[in-house]
Amino acid sequence: MRIVLLGAPGSGKGTQSQRLVASHGIPQISTGDLLREAVAKSTPLGRAAKAAMDAGKLVDDATVLGMIRERLAAADTAGGFILDGFPRNIAQAQALEGLLADLGRPLDAVVLLDLDLKVLFKRLTGRRTCRDCGRVFNVFTAPPGTPPHCERCDDMPNLTQRPDDQEDVIGKRLEVYEAQTKPLVDHYRNAGLLRVVQADADTDTVFRRIEAAVAA
Ligand code: AMP
Numbered sequence: 317m318r319i320v321l322l323g324a325p326g327s328g329k330g331t332q333s334q335r336l337v338a339s340h341g342i343p344q345i346s347t348g349d350l351l352r353e354a355v356a357k358s359t360p361l362g363r364a365a366k367a368a369m370d371a372g373k374l375v376d377d378a379t380v381l382g383m384i385r386e387r388l389a390a391a392d393t394a395g396g397f398i399l400d401g402f403p404r405n406i407a408q409a410q411a412l413e414g415l416l417a418d419l420g421r422p423l424d425a426v427v428l429l430d431l432d433l434k435v436l437f438k439r440l441t442g443r444r445t446c447r448d449c450g451r452v453f454n455v456f457t458a459p460p461g462t463p464p465h466c467e468r469c470d471d472m473p474n475l476t477q478r479p480d481d482q483e484d485v486i487g488k489r490l491e492v493y494e495a496q497t498k499p500l501v502d503h504y505r506n507a508g509l510l511r512v513v514q515a516d517a518d519t520d521t522v523f524r525r526i527e528a529a530v531a532a
Contacts, residue, residue: 317424317530318397318416318424319336319398319399319423319426320399320402320403320425320427320504321333321398321399321427322426322428322429322500322501323430324431324490325486325489325490326431326436327429327430327436327515329346329401330344330346330400330401331452332522332523332526333398335523335526341395342398343397344397344398345397345400345402346400346401347383347402347404348400349400350387351365361379369479370480370485372485372489374492374496377405380404384402384412384415388415388419405499406499406500409500425510425511425529426511427526427530428504428510429515430513430515431515435516439454439456439457440481440486440489441483442454443477444460444472444476446465446468446469447474447475448466448467448469449468449469451465451469453465511529511530511532513529
């Protein structure tokens with residue numbers, strides 16, 4: 317299964333990708349995670365990407381495409397993959413098509429996680445990550461204590477907020493989504509690949525909807 321999970325920041329792409337990883341045994345390729353890892357390790361790529369990320373803007377296409385090209389060449393993607401947060405604009409989508417055509421591995425589907433802007437804003441401001449196990453909680457919808465969690469998860473001071481989840485940056489990220497990423501909805505609809513999933517429900521329900529949409 318080779319799919320793209322498309323959706324605004326906070327629509328649940330990361331959470332649902334992890335569910336798909338568990339049920340299909342294929343890797344999640346999250347450009348956001350790869351970039352955050354590069355920033356944390358302070359690699360040249362991470363240092364170059366940090367300013368754009370902190371401002372809620374897109375990192376330049378060449379950097380992101382280089383990362384994706386390298387990741388898709390890894391052996392664990394042979395059985396499929398879940399692209400999470402990539403592509404983010406039309407140029408990236410076109411580059412991805414070329415790359416996958418060269419590999420002889422075209423996309424099977426693009427799943428849009430559709431959610432109201434107001435809900436997105438609340439989800440993003442409430443998001444917190446456990447410093448120890450990396451599990452993501454939400455102070456409004458999935459507070460600490462919601463299983464599964466490690467011993468440190470329930471300790472609020474041990475939970476961190478992503479720098480780009482601050483309110484002022486969230487506004488910018490949603491703006492960038494509307495202007496640059498949303499045109500991909502029509503792009504993939506025209507290509508006959510788009511499946512729309514209503515993401516305004518609990519994690520299990522949304523997961524079942526995704527599975528049904530991909531199988532359809
Ligand atoms: P995410 O975790 O997907 O919300 O991504 C966090 C940040 O990483 C975004 O706000 C961008 O600054 C950057 N980023 C992630 N994926 C991409 C991409 N495909 N193209 C450009 N920038 C990206």
